[in-house]
Amino acid sequence: MHEMQGVLLCSGGGTRMPALTHDVQKCLLPIVGVPMFLYPLSSLLRAGITDIKIFVREVIQPILEKEVKKSKLLEKYPANLDYITVSQEDYGTADLLKNHQSKITRDALIVSCDFISDASLIPLVDFFRATNSTLVALIADTCVNAPAPGSKSKKPRASDVMGIVESTGQLVFLCGDDDFDAPILMENTLKTFPSIRLTSKYNDCHVYAVRHKALAQLSRSKHISSFKADFIPHLIEKQFESDSEVKCFAYRLPHENGYVTAHANTIGAYFEVNKAIQKSFARLMEYRGNGKTFNHKVDKISSHESRIEESAQVGKESIIKRSVILDNCRVGEKTKVKESIIARGVAIGNGASVTNSIVCEGAEIGENADITNCIVAKDQKVPAKSKLQNEVVDGVDDGWTDD
């Protein structure tokens, strides 16, 4: 049986999280201090894929190479990485695949750089082979997600709507929630399938196993530009033709496969996965070690379910809960950090309290400040004793909104 080729897409701009991506590429955004793209790369490697193409913008290719080397992932899982540089003009994912078609020579497992999970992709590949399908999309109903800090909206809405044949997992409709505007008329679908479940509980994780044949046909269709909005619907439609050989399936990620799965393309999901991934972080990214631990009896620091890098300093009698504190941070005494991400080089004054917030690189938080549900952008300063709630501190006056 021939092996599949891995395709890792690192060229996305991160348009759904502008507050974080204005000066860093999405694939390099840190999750617990590790650039995001290493997680899907590790997923591919763990699935035993040895031939991986990475689509990346030219400027950041050296950074990627450096990070991969630092991570020592390849020492554990030897593989052949092939960087394919893309220009800014390449628009949709399908366009990318079209333009660089010659590079992909076999059935491909396409993974987006925002797929963060400790789940194994081997069952998906097996499912793909067993069903002899044209396309298998990974969908999960347990994707971590939460309202983004700094926004007032409550629950995140559904991100994808889809139609699935419940018994087999065959996919008959897939559309992003935002792209769904007019009611759809179901007729051909119903001719082919007697029973269909319409649902919004799953997230499309942007992990697709695709037959090489289908990818080869891509180049012939001019008006397909986006993978999700054009190519998948095109394949799905083909299923309804009589004697069609095309079969599209959804692999519903079973709950026992992995603790954490996220599609970190929004701030909310990104924020939440930072906190959630800690359970399996040490296993996924062995090179980072176990982080700092404290002896409560000595300095009265209590830390639960948190990751604190070795180089960070934490003052006495602080409480740190379900948070991430990255390199070179200075956390004062008697501070409380809960459910938050503290990026590199942040200074938090004595007695401050940070709850459910993101504090970006180099920011400073004054003594006894109280921050809840906020994003503090790079190099911003929060004055002492201030009290902030549901805000984005970015030095610009007009507020940023979730949409």
Add this chain to the structure above:
Amino acid sequence: MTTAAAFKKPPKKEEPKLTAVLILDVFDQRFAPIHDSFPCFGTLPICNVPAVNFCLSWLMRTEVKSVMLVVSRLNEKHAQSVRNEWKLAFEELTVVAVDGATSVGDCMREVHNRELITADFMLITNPTSVVSTTLAPQIAEFRKRRRENPDNVMTMVYSNRENPEHFVIGVSSETSKLMLYPAANSLNQLKAEKRDFYEGVDIRRDLTHTGIAFCSRLIATQFSDNFDFVGIDDVVREILSKDDILGMSVHVEVLPTKDRAFCAFDYESLILLNTLLLERWFYPVTPENSDPTRFFSANPRNCYLEEDGDEISIKANTWILNDQCSTVSLGQNATVSYDTVILNSSIGAHTDIAQNSRIVGSIIGANCKIGAGCQIQYAFIGDNVTIPAGTNIQKETIVGRGVVFPKDLPAIHNSAVLKSPINEEKYEKLTSQHIGSVHVAKFRHGGPFWRRAVDGKTFFGVDDEGCSDEEETSDDDDVDDTTRQFHDEVFESMQKTLESENQVMRNLILEINSSKLACNVTMDEVARNVFAAFLKLPHNQQLAPTKDLIKKWRDLFINYYISTPESLRKKTADQQRFEIELKKKCQIQMLLSIEDRTEKDPEFLTRVPHLVHFLFTEELAGEEAILEWHGSIDEEERAELKQKMQPIVDWLEEEEEDEEETDEEEE
């Protein structure tokens, strides 16, 4: 406050038992050819047992203690005989005879008008409904829903079977609420909206309705409020399309696969039901114990013989030993000769079958004579039919009562062979033709008698298709097809009414409502298009005739645009407010249709103020509606219209102020 009392069980309240309303007739012209033999569908023999017996037999096992047999007046005597046979099985078994019933709707209206329904009831719209269970879990589920929310007005029972019509429904996977129901003219398609994805709707065509529904009293009220409703489908569509207004919901209960259920609606399904019953799928509902007055013996290979003390006469070798026959029911004194093969069939009493014939999947009536060497496959044959030796009857043929089947009859597809011509006035969908000694009847639309759906598509009358052809020619913009179709149908109905001598508004309203149901359009669209069609009439090209016609057709406009005191009186305060609000919206739609008209016909513009003023004085358009509409007119694009309407609006506003002043003075 939590006290000990809170933990005590609430005093158990015995829920009243459901009453069953069983409709004994089927109102489908498909069954006209066998009307002479079996005038009442409920007593049509299946396995030589009147069909309704199976239904009563399973009803007897459920909690139902009181049954209402609803039947058209003509068939009252059949219902009475059923009653006499079964009255001991139930505490109450009554017959409700309805004069001139032509639909399930007529029956329900009569039942409602006589105030026979006092509580929740079980509605069985088809007398051939058979289920193998007591339905206890489904009834309990219905009660639970009713307790949770009294607006859960109906639960329909479906069975797991792919339906031949590919009728699709959308059911919420979590709450079993019916979310999507297809329009009457396109059973195979549904429109899914975003909320359906959020709800997790299952779209299924692998379910079949069993003809059983648990209903609240409100369902009966729905029938009597809408005198054009024909069947339960209409009520379901009404409830779903007015989801936000009525706030009622319909649920679907799917029987587990171990429970069987079936109901027949055409010949194909009757034959299938016959076979299923003979094969004992619905045990304990079986042919031999479903008839309280006759005795059937059940024999190996699913053979059933009716016995009356006299032995069935069997010629030559007993055919029971002939292992080519199986799954057969034989009526009293039926004679079957040697070497005949009978499979999956029922043979009526006193019927004589000569040797070497082959009968498969057929129902044959009483007193028939079937000659030697006949081939009868998948046929429905009435009483007193003679079939000469060596005849080969075309598959899927229906033979009416008393026919002497001509041997040389040419094969005619999708037809029924009758002794006398079809009464075309009574059955307007059918036509018949004289061929040799018999008459051959067909559907005017060319569809088959045998089955309702062909290749998963249900056959609709010619009229529907005719409309869709016209529609293509007149299509000038992207208006929704169904809305356009509705508009055209209304326009046509209005023209017809205008030409007719006594312009009966009731009939016109009926026609418009049936178009509305067929096209599945919303209330707003109805309001807009009815008036648009009215304005389009050639008669209304001048102001004076328009005014006259509005006066003359006042009933029509009252029906669609204003709430009359009579209609309000019956309702609660909330409903009244709602009704008034709704009619205001309708009035705005009427004014919008006037606005639309000005676009197509610039000349019309000059007449608008007069027309609107006239509508106001006739009380067909309220002040609020006019003001709201005027506010919505686009100032740039429709400047002229807005300007022309200004004086009237000013005048209305002045009047309002005056009124207020007088009010104050009075106070």
